Amino acid sequence: MDLFEYQGKQYFERYGIPVSKGAVADTVDEAVEAAGRVGYPVVVKAQVKVGGRGKAGGVKLASSPEEVKAHAGNILGMDIKGHVVERLWVEHATDIAKEWYASFTLDRAAQLHLLMLSTRGGVEIEEVAKSEPDALVRVHVDPSEGFTEGQASQAVMDAGIDDSVRSETAELLTKLYRCFVEGDCDLAEINPLVLTAEGKVHALDAKVTLDDNAGFRHPEWAEFAATETTDIREKSAKERGLNYIGLSGDVGIIANGAGLAMSTLDVVSQVGGSAANFLDIGGGASAELMASALELINSDPSVKSILVNIFGGITRCDEIANGIVEAMSRVDLKSPIVLRLDGTNAVAGREILAGHISDRLVAERTMLDAAARAVSLAAGR
Amino acid sequence: MSIFVDDTTRVVVQGLTGSQGRFHGLRNREYGTKVVAGVTPGKGGADVDGIPVYDSMKEAVEATGADTSFVVVPPPAAPEAILEAARAGIRLVVCITEGIPAQDEARVVNTLKRDYPSTRLVGPNCPGIISPGMCNIGITPGDIALPGGPVGIVSRSGTLTYQALYELSQQRVGQTTCIGIGGDPVPGTSFIDCLSAFEADPATKAVMMIGEIGGSAEESAAEYIASSMTKPVVAYIAGQTAPPGRRMGHAGAIVSGSAGTAKGKMEALGAAGVRVAKNPTEAGEVMVEIVHGL
Known part of the structure; x- marks a missing residue:
């Protein structure tokens, strides 16, 4: 979850980082x-x-x-x-003498935390990183050991931070690291980190991305979640516990797992169609969640057909089938459903649906066939 | 032959008394996996359909000689469960838990590297590992896998792992081992770990690799394949038509450069001599063609 600047600054303040x-x-x-x-x-x-x-x-x-x-x-x-x-x-307003850059993030390739610090802050930092890599100090931090005082003082020295504020800046970096780790951030970035005319170091901007997985131990994040998205479809999906991204096509997509959902988008496009959304119902979805996903897709006026692509692992196909039956009895589904069901309890799932197969609920045996059918139904064929 | 697990693997299920643990633990046993114990703190002395439950990993390992664990506990408990398994001397920990905070993952993975280098973690947030006909640990539906090899599968995506197994089994092409490494930011086992193990496994003759957009793991794998692999590799990358994600800040772009897009990954793999397919079905067809030509 990305925070607005003001939320990021309020978050920084909790960890004692000076902000305006x-x-x-x-x-x-x-x-x-x-x-x-x-x-x-x-x-x-x-x-x-x-x-x-x-x-x-x-x-x-x-x-x-x-x-x-x-x-x-x-x-x-x-x-x-x-x-x-x-x-x-x-x-x-802050009277700015110098603009610097500081961030902590995860370096996925190294599997370590990464501090980046530069005295060349401001909007062009990505350019600086490319054209003058030496102007950006990179320090890897072992997450099992944490950021040490020694690393902090070495980093400010290597970056060429003004002598007069080296210890102050090192202390700020230590606080930023605490915010990053204890605050469960994917990114904690200050650009610019400024030296004021009065000689103080201070965060003039805040880019904070929180790790959604850590929400269970941060009840205070509820206020951030409330302002997270203004897209009505995405808001409604979030309330239902669904991972949804609105797109511009006419084939509604429901799949389990982000990989299969992305692959479903790929295949729909390869057979000449266009997806109305990305929707991953996650692992172990209940019948209720499946019904809720169908209702959400049904509320999108641009959807002309619905492609349900499920390969059950932890998700059980009988639950999915029950969810479809429930949704069909509960709401008036405007678009026909094309279903592909394989994996855990697939036989049981197909048995549940056997009596409901019609021109409104079509079953296909493969992902490619199902995508082709959904695309042709959306086109009115 | 296989990699990481075979018919001698002895498994303890951490969280066997929970609903998911029970369902999948018993399914794994039904498949033929030697599920010898369960661990749930406070439930020692109980049993789940004849499988003894212990309070701690140490007791479970001492009593049953388990060498592998299957972690199926909720996110807040999973990091400590993985470390407890490592402390008890477990050599392979398969963690399917989805939703572990990245900070916890980073800490656990680096603690394992430093203090327990002989313990391998597969996952988290993965479907698990199956050596068809010998051992299935995790949530992969065993009936879609076909024993006898000669293909090894490694995948970052859960459900696409099943899709890959299914495509091959439908064509009567078997698998040596299929391993889901999970899509989380700090996985315990990488593509390269699996590719090198498949390269060394005499029964594996070709490898199918399923990647996704994001990160640079596929690009690193491409470098490894170009420099160190002799066996043919077929790849599919999910997310070719995915919408570009919203990104804030500059740090991500500075760290990963141009890595991360499906196009970039497909080009890197193609340049490394990998046959890159445009969807899972095509990946299956290409692999069948390769296997028939072996």
Whole structure:
């Protein structure tokens, strides 16, 4: 789960990482009120989960209520790469002397944590990493041992952080690592990490991605989840416990496992069709979850046929079959279902469905045949 | 022959008394796997359909001589279950648990590397491992596998592992071992671990590899295949038409560069001499052709 900047900063604050004083605003009036509270001059910042908002005009400096009013009015409702701005973060402006970069993430290839630190922060850091690899210090950290004080002081020295704030920066990195590990982040990134004119080190931006798998030990994440997506289909899927991504085609897809779901998309495209969604019902889905998945797909007006591709392992095909029967009796399914069922308890599953096979529920024996049938039904053939 | 497990493998199921543990543990035994014990803290002395349950891995190993464990416990308990198995001297831990936090995985995998280098972890979040006709540990439906080889299968995706087995078995091409390494960020066993074991296994004559978008494991595997494998490899990468994921921040892009897309992975594998198929069915057909030409 990606956090908005303001949520990331609030998350950083829990771990003692210095951030600017700021407040959230959803309207122009709230923005003016927030600016008064945090103190002028302020920066009015669009809250969107996409990069490049500065270039798009989503970040503006304001030194009076009139300016806040004007900027907030322009930025709210702005479309930044398909993300509509619904919320602002108004923070006290920082007098910047230098812009640096710091992040912790997992290096999957090395199976180790990775600190990246550079004095060449700002928007072009990916470019810097390519053209001047020496300007980006990379330190691998063994997750079973943790980030040591020695590593922190060596990193700030190697990166060429100003002498006067080396120990302060090392301490900030240690806090950022704690946030990354104890806060269960996939990514904790500060770009820019700034040195202020007063000589303080400070996080001016926050990019935090939380590991959804760790939600069970973070009840405080509930507030982040509430603002996670604005896509109604995706919101509804999340509430049902389904892994769903909306797409633009007309063949609704339900499969178990991300790999099989992706493969189903591949095959639908290879036989000339186009998927309306990606939907993975996960492992061990119950009849209730399966029925719920069908209802969700049924609510998408662009869907013309539904392809259910199940290869049971931990998922039992009899549960899937019961879910289909339940959905068919509970709701009026607008589109025909094409079903491919194999694996654990497949024979039992097919027996449950035997009495329901019709032109609304078609069974095919292979994934390719099922995809071809679903695509031709969607095309009205 | 096979890799990692055979008909002498003795399995203890961690979480045998849970509903999933019982269902799949008993199915594994029914398949012919030597399921010799279960472990559930606080339930020592009980039994599940005749399989004795112990309080700890240490007791289970001492009493039954188990050398392999099947971890089927919920995410909060799984990291400690894996480490407990390693401490008890288990040489192979198969963990199917889905949803373990990445930080826990990273810690456990690195602890195993450092303190228990002779313990291999397969998974987490994987279907398990099957050497058809000999041993099935995990949730793979045993009836879709065909004993006798000569194909080894390694897959990052659970359900596509079954699809791969099914495609080959339908064509009467058997498998030596089929191993699901799981799609989590920090898997205990890599493509390369499996490819090198298949390369060394005399009964395995060809290998099918199923990858997915994300990460750089397939690209690393391609380098290994180009430099060190003599046996033919057929690959399929899922997600050729997947929508590009939303990505925040720069760290991911800096770490992985251009790696991660289906196209990049397919090209890397193709350049390494791998026959790359566009879907699982085609992968099966290409493999059948290779096996018939052996």
